[in-house]
Amino acid sequence: MREQTRGRVFLVGAGPGDPELLTLRAARVLREADTVVHDRLVHPGVLEHARPHARLIYVGKEGGGDSVSQEEIHVILIAQALLGRRVVRLKGGDPFVFGRGGEEALALEEAGIPYEVVPGLTAGTAVPAAAAIPVTHRGVSGAVTFATAYRGGSAPAWDFLAKAQTLVLYMAGSRLEETVRALVGAGRSASTPAAVVEAGTWAHQRVVEAPLSHIAQAATRDAIGSPSLLIVGEVVSLRGRLPSLVAQG
Amino acid sequence: MREQTRGRVFLVGAGPGDPELLTLRAARVLREADTVVHDRLVHPGVLEHARPHARLIYVGKEGGGDSVSQEEIHVILIAQALLGRRVVRLKGGDPFVFGRGGEEALALEEAGIPYEVVPGLTAGTAVPAAAAIPVTHRGVSGAVTFATAYRGGSAPAWDFLAKAQTLVLYMAGSRLEETVRALVGAGRSASTPAAVVEAGTWAHQRVVEAPLSHIAQAATRDAIGSPSLLIVGEVVSLRGRLPSLVAQG
Structure with a gap:
C-alpha cells in the first residue's frame, strides 16, 4: 500500500x-x-x-x-x-x-x-488539579476559560476574560503584572483568589496563592519561573479546604 | 501504618x-x-x-x-x-x-x-479533536470556554458564553434549541459555525455540523442522542479543511 x-x-x-x-x-x-x-x-x-x-x-x-x-x-x-x-x-x-x-x-x-x-492532557485541567484546584465546582464555578496571556501580536480580549468564572492563563509567567493590571482594569475584582503554578505535575512543581492584586508580587517574591499557569477565580479558595491534595503537590 | x-x-x-x-x-x-x-x-x-x-x-x-x-x-x-x-x-x-x-x-x-x-482527558478537548476541530488555532481562536448547558437550578451566563471565541458546551443534547436561542439572543451571530458530537471518541461517534441557527434542527434530523457536546466558533470551519481527520472520526 x-x-x-x-x-x-x-x-x-x-x-x-x-x-x-x-x-x-x-x-x-x-x-x-x-x-x-x-x-x-x-x-x-x-x-x-x-x-x-x-x-x-x-x-x-x-x-x-x-x-x-x-x-x-x-x-x-x-x-x-x-x-x-x-x-x-x-x-x-x-x-x-x-x-x-x-x-x-x-x-x-x-x-x-x-x-x-x-490528544493529551492539557495543562489547563491537569495543572490546577495537581495544585488541588478543581476548575469547576458546583455552586462556585460552572464554566472555565483557557487563554494565553500573550499571543503573536494581538492582545487578549481582557473584557471577556475578566468575566470568566474560572480563568486559566497559559504561559502567564513573564508578564504577570501586566496581566493582572489588564484583568483588574477590565473589571475583575482585585480580591479574586488567584494562584500561579510553576512546572505543574513535574517533581519540582511549585504553587503560590494570593488575591489577584497581589499574585504578581507573590510570584516574584518566590522567583516563580516558566512554564507557569495562572488560575483566577473563586475555585482557587477550595485549595485551602483540600490540605491532603496540597500536601501531595 | x-x-x-x-x-x-x-x-x-x-x-x-x-x-x-x-x-x-x-x-x-x-x-x-x-x-x-x-x-x-x-x-x-x-x-x-x-x-x-x-x-x-x-x-x-x-x-x-x-x-x-x-x-x-x-x-x-x-x-x-x-x-x-x-x-x-x-x-x-x-x-x-x-x-x-x-x-x-x-x-x-x-x-x-x-x-x-x-486527572483524565476531558471531553471538551478530546471530543472536538476526534471530530477534527482544534479548539484553539492561531488567527482563529485564542481562547476556549467550557460550560454546561444546564446545571442544577441556575441558568448559564449566556451574555458571557455568547462572547466566547470557542465555546464547548457539555451535556448539550436535550435542550439544544433553547441553548441556541439563548446564545443568539445574547448576541452570538446565527451564522457562527457549530457542531454537535454524539459519543465522541466512541466507536459509534457521530458529528453534525451546521451554522448555529440550524444546528438544533440538524441534530434532531440526524437523531443525535446523548452524551453529546456542542462546539460553537470559527474553529469548527477548520474541520472542512481536515478531511483525513474527519474520515477517521
Whole structure:
C-alpha cells in the first residue's frame, strides 16, 4: 500500500509533564515510532517510551537560542514521512490546545501525508488539579476559560476574560503584572483568589496563592519561573479546604 | 501504618470514551484497585484494567431509573476505604471538569480518608479533536470556554458564553434549541459555525455540523442522542479543511 511506504505522522499530546499522565495510545504510538520530533516541555520519562533506535529530533528552544520555526517543523515532518517512517510529533499538553497542532495538521493535509491526532492532557485541567484546584465546582464555578496571556501580536480580549468564572492563563509567567493590571482594569475584582503554578505535575512543581492584586508580587517574591499557569477565580479558595491534595503537590 | 489499614480513594478520570485515552496512571491504579465505583459513561474497555476479583460498584443512572445520589456515593467511598480497601472512583472525563470530583474530595477530606486525584482527558478537548476541530488555532481562536448547558437550578451566563471565541458546551443534547436561542439572543451571530458530537471518541461517534441557527434542527434530523457536546466558533470551519481527520472520526 502506498500509505505504508509513505509513512504517517502522529500529532501526539504528551500531557503536562508527569510521564504517568501520558495516554495509553500515546505510549503505544511512541513505542512504534521511527522518528520522534519533540519540544522542550516534554518530560524525559515520556521519551523513554520510544525505541532505543528511534531517531529523536529536537525542535524546541534552548536557552537564548532560536527555536525551530513552525514552517521548518512542517518540512521536517513531511520529509520524515516521505522517507516511509512512522513519525511522532510530540508536544507538551494537547496538540489542539495552544499546541499549533491545527497548523501542522493543515500542512500535512496539504502535502497529502497520512496523519492522526492523539490528544493529551492539557495543562489547563491537569495543572490546577495537581495544585488541588478543581476548575469547576458546583455552586462556585460552572464554566472555565483557557487563554494565553500573550499571543503573536494581538492582545487578549481582557473584557471577556475578566468575566470568566474560572480563568486559566497559559504561559502567564513573564508578564504577570501586566496581566493582572489588564484583568483588574477590565473589571475583575482585585480580591479574586488567584494562584500561579510553576512546572505543574513535574517533581519540582511549585504553587503560590494570593488575591489577584497581589499574585504578581507573590510570584516574584518566590522567583516563580516558566512554564507557569495562572488560575483566577473563586475555585482557587477550595485549595485551602483540600490540605491532603496540597500536601501531595 | 494507620493509612494502609484504612484504605485510600483515587478519584480517577477515565477520559471521554476510547479506552486507549486512559492515562498510564489511571490504568495502574485500576490494576491495583480492590473496589471500583463507576459511572454510566465509562467504557467497558476501561473497566477491563481492573483485576478480575475487584469489586465493581455501579452508581450511574440506568434507563429511567434513579441515579445514586451524590451523598450516597460519598458514603460508599468512605465505607469502602474504612474496610481497608484501595478504592477507585472512576468518572467519565476528568474528575474536576463537571465531574463533581471537588465535592468528593471535600467529603473524603472531612472524613479523614486519604485520597488522590488522577486527572483524565476531558471531553471538551478530546471530543472536538476526534471530530477534527482544534479548539484553539492561531488567527482563529485564542481562547476556549467550557460550560454546561444546564446545571442544577441556575441558568448559564449566556451574555458571557455568547462572547466566547470557542465555546464547548457539555451535556448539550436535550435542550439544544433553547441553548441556541439563548446564545443568539445574547448576541452570538446565527451564522457562527457549530457542531454537535454524539459519543465522541466512541466507536459509534457521530458529528453534525451546521451554522448555529440550524444546528438544533440538524441534530434532531440526524437523531443525535446523548452524551453529546456542542462546539460553537470559527474553529469548527477548520474541520472542512481536515478531511483525513474527519474520515477517521
